[in-house]
Amino acid sequence: MSEGTLCNKIPIQTDEALKILLSDTGGKQYYQEMKSLDVDTRLLWETIGKTCKSRIHTWLKICAHCGMCADSCFLYRINDQDPKQVPAYKIQSTLGEIIRRKGKVDNAFMMMAMETAWAKCTCCNRCGLYCPHGIDVGIMMGYLRGLLYQQGFVPWELKIGAGMHRVYHAQMDVTDDDFTETFIWMAEEYEEDYPGLTVPVDKVGADIMYTVNAREVKHYPEDLAEAAILFHLAGEDWTVPSKGWEQTSLAMFAGDWAACKIQVESVYDAMERLKPKRMIGTECGHAHRATVVEGPYWAGRKDGLPPAESIHYVEWLAEALRTGKLKIDPKKRIKEPVTLQDSCNYVRNHGLKNITREIMSYIVEPGYFIDMAPNREHNYCCGGGGGFNGIGLYREQRNKALITKRDQILDTGAKLVIAPCHNCWDAIRDLEEEYSIGIRWSFLKPLLIGMVEIPEHLKPKE
Amino acid sequence: MYNLLTGPGLWLSIGICLVGLFVRGVLYVKGLNWQLDRVAYTAHPKAGIKGALRSIFFWILPFGTRSWRTQPFMTVLFFVFHIGAVCIPLFLYAHNMMFQEKLGFSFVSMNQTVADMMSWGVIMSAIFLAIRRLVLPEVRILSTPYDYLILFLSAAPFITGLICRYEIGDYSFFLIVHIIFGEILLISIPFTKLSHILLFFLSRAQIGMDFGIKRGGMKGKGMAW
Numbered sequence: 001m002s003e004g005t006l007c008n009k010i011p012i013q014t015d016e017a018l019k020i021l022l023s024d025t026g027g028k029q030y031y032q033e034m035k036s037l038d039v040d041t042r043l044l045w046e047t048i049g050k051t052c053k054s055r056i057h058t059w060l061k062i063c064a065h066c067g068m069c070a071d072s073c074f075l076y077r078i079n080d081q082d083p084k085q086v087p088a089y090k091i092q093s094t095l096g097e098i099i100r101r102k103g104k105v106d107n108a109f110m111m112m113a114m115e116t117a118w119a120k121c122t123c124c125n126r127c128g129l130y131c132p133h134g135i136d137v138g139i140m141m142g143y144l145r146g147l148l149y150q151q152g153f154v155p156w157e158l159k160i161g162a163g164m165h166r167v168y169h170a171q172m173d174v175t176d177d178d179f180t181e182t183f184i185w186m187a188e189e190y191e192e193d194y195p196g197l198t199v200p201v202d203k204v205g206a207d208i209m210y211t212v213n214a215r216e217v218k219h220y221p222e223d224l225a226e227a228a229i230l231f232h233l234a235g236e237d238w239t240v241p242s243k244g245w246e247q248t249s250l251a252m253f254a255g256d257w258a259a260c261k262i263q264v265e266s267v268y269d270a271m272e273r274l275k276p277k278r279m280i281g282t283e284c285g286h287a288h289r290a291t292v293v294e295g296p297y298w299a300g301r302k303d304g305l306p307p308a309e310s311i312h313y314v315e316w317l318a319e320a321l322r323t324g325k326l327k328i329d330p331k332k333r334i335k336e337p338v339t340l341q342d343s344c345n346y347v348r349n350h351g352l353k354n355i356t357r358e359i360m361s362y363i364v365e366p367g368y369f370i371d372m373a374p375n376r377e378h379n380y381c382c383g384g385g386g387g388f389n390g391i392g393l394y395r396e397q398r399n400k401a402l403i404t405k406r407d408q409i410l411d412t413g414a415k416l417v418i419a420p421c422h423n424c425w426d427a428i429r430d431l432e433e434e435y436s437i438g439i440r441w442s443f444l445k446p447l448l449i450g451m452v453e454i455p456e457h458l459k460p461k462e
Numbered sequence: 463m464y465n466l467l468t469g470p471g472l473w474l475s476i477g478i479c480l481v482g483l484f485v486r487g488v489l490y491v492k493g494l495n496w497q498l499d500r501v502a503y504t505a506h507p508k509a510g511i512k513g514a515l516r517s518i519f520f521w522i523l524p525f526g527t528r529s530w531r532t533q534p535f536m537t538v539l540f541f542v543f544h545i546g547a548v549c550i551p552l553f554l555y556a557h558n559m560m561f562q563e564k565l566g567f568s569f570v571s572m573n574q575t576v577a578d579m580m581s582w583g584v585i586m587s588a589i590f591l592a593i594r595r596l597v598l599p600e601v602r603i604l605s606t607p608y609d610y611l612i613l614f615l616s617a618a619p620f621i622t623g624l625i626c627r628y629e630i631g632d633y634s635f636f637l638i639v640h641i642i643f644g645e646i647l648l649i650s651i652p653f654t655k656l657s658h659i660l661l662f663f664l665s666r667a668q669i670g671m672d673f674g675i676k677r678g679g680m681k682g683k684g685m686a687w
């Protein structure tokens with residue numbers, strides 16, 4: 001059986017293996033080896049037998065081949081209505097075909113399936129809303145990714161990403177110490193402006209346990225400071241866990257279900273250990289999806305819920321503004337046309353469609369907020385979801401995919417786009433870089449910092 | 463021949479259809495798996511039932527969903543086809559006479575003019591559904607001979623039924639052909655895609671529970687299908 005030294009069926013388990021794979025810049029050797037990677041057809045068919053049960057099986061069988069899902073997929077629309085981008089075609093020609101052939105597919109087929117699963121679908125689940133039978137191709141693509149990952153056919157960056165979660169319990173090589181040190185250091189940086197600002201680590205029984213995205217620690221530490229400041233100003237009793245602080249899951253994008261379980265259990269362990277009233281995650285869509293929506297199932301929790309009530313940052317923020325814990329200085333509200341990116345992962349896939357608009361009603365001067373069309377659960381993916389943003393091999397396809405969002409934004413006429421999701425934020429940054437339409441983009445936290453009133457007793461003494 | 467087809471033949475085909483659908487339904491539900499599907503089906507019954515009912519209701523309502531509204535041509539074809547396909551077999555006066563005579567019970571019968579319109583509707587929309595498959599690239603790429611066969615199997619009893627209705631050609635010959643097509647359709651229901659007659663409801667209920675329980679149903683008013 002032909003297995004590469006870099007490209008093979010074995011997940012990354014050690015820091016050493018991570019470093020070796022990382023040093024293969026752009027995955028050159030990795031993809032070269034993939035071309036001769038064998039398919040373990042028996043394992044493939046056995047896995048399908050064990051995991052492809054009535055839901056997916058029925059979807060594949062009763063699909064009326066009616067094409068009503070075609071227009072729902074932004075990738076179909078943006079690629080000149082290419083029939084090969086019809087959601088039903090994408091899944092029938094990959095997963096459907098694997099099942100028809102009882103798993104007997106070859107290397108070339110798996111390469112094609114890999115491109116379909118990661119470059120022709122962002123798992124945004126929009127098509128599932130447009131199929132009369134309720135067939136959700138996004139879910140099936142996720143399932144297909146799992147089969148491909150098991151066989152070693154996974155984009156280089158995602159093999160690394162899943163490995164990071166196995167080794168670091170984080171999507172990047174950020175250790176637990178890096179996390180607490182960075183967070184505390186960032187708070188110290190701002191202590192002068194916000195006397196009393198601290199980062200309580202591992203406090204048991206706090207109202208809030210806050211979890212983040214590892215890249216905030218590595219690349220955007222400002223975000224950590226802003227989170228601390230807003231909790232501080234709102235007078236919240238909050239804490240961060242020294243272990244189990246990472247909410248994201250590149251393992252979910254990779255289809256590495258075992259790593260998904262490892263990752264999410266690290267967060268749940270923190271909840272069990274610190275017993276917070278609630279867990280609040282940062283402004284990230286897929287992180288929320290992984291830890292709050294899908295995570296309980298990976299961890300085998302029968303009620304489908306995390307050990308502690310878990311909410312998205314936008315839910316906390318809306319509540320803080322609604323109850324007056326945070327007050328906006330009316331003079332500082334946004335007074336320019338502004339629009340909002342609905343993240344598929346917590347809007348379409350977790351119902352948080354009105355809560356972000358409630359926030360807009362507090363922070364934007366009436367008349368200046370302009371919705372994209374379509375919006376809420378019918379919004380289009382930013383163009384970079386499901387791991388698409390991070391895969392160098394498919395950069396060209398990804399850049400094309402950004403056009404949907406670009407045009408949606410242009411149609412609003414707004415020059416400021418609020419994107420309370422790391423992935424969406426990246427995609428919007430990249431679309432500005434690629435197409436220069438003259439927009440700015442922002443998370444909520446930095447905007448809030450600029451407009452909240454500081455209560456008298458928290459002001460710095462002259 | 464007529465007696466054979468409307469006696470044991472009718473019993474047998476209805477029996478196969480109903481028992482077959484029942485088995486498919488049981489297998490479907492048994493094959494649901496909370497952990498693999500990642501839906502806590504039984505843990506939140508209220509949210510689950512609400513999600514399931516909403517998911518079915520809006521989709522059987524003409525223009526009830528955004529998808530139906532954005533594709534009005536397909537929506538009209540779908541509903542004209544399906545209203546006839548469901549109502550004619552059950553509520554046609556001639557069928558009920560036969561049910562009464564052979565099976566000992568009958569449903570209410572509908573007005574003959576309405577029945578005529580519905581039957582023509584089924585045939586016309588079946589023709590347009592076939593043309594749509596041939597003409598639209600996004601549907602053509604999906605279509606297989608099997609899809610045309612299913613469409614033909616579905617339309618054949620209606621075509622032959624109208625031939626009998628207007629007594630074109632040899633009535634007793636076409637009546638036999640009509641009954642044969644009808645019984646082939648009944649028998650093929652559990653074994654083909656036509657099982658969607660039941661599985662549509664189960665599949666929609668499933669995705670409805672998915673959104674109702676896990677993907678936001680417990681957060682707000684529920685999915686705006």
Ligand code: HEM
Pocket residue numbers: 064065066068132133540544547548591592609612613616617656658659662663
């Ligand atoms: C309550 C009963 C039924 C429901 C809820 C139902 C629902 C559906 C749905 C959702 C589709 C797929 C969407 C589409 O093609 O636009 C479909 C397709 C189809 N159904 Fe049904 N159906 C029912 C009964 C029937 C019956 C009794 C027949 C046959 C006599 C039938 C024949 C077909 C055919 C041929 C198609 C494919 C249409 C095409 O070529 O696009 N259905 N049905």
Ligand code: SF4
Pocket residue numbers: 062063064065066067068069070087088130131132133134135604
């Ligand atoms: S809309 Fe649904 S039934 Fe129609 S082709 Fe797409 S997945 Fe299949």
Ligand code: SF4
Pocket residue numbers: 072073074075086087090120121122123124125126127128137138139141381
């Ligand atoms: S999940 Fe999204 S990207 Fe994937 S096929 Fe469906 S609509 Fe297209």
Ligand code: SF4
Pocket residue numbers: 122123124285286342343344345346380381382383384385386421423424427
């Ligand atoms: S990055 Fe944002 S818009 Fe794109 S799929 Fe993820 S949540 Fe949706």
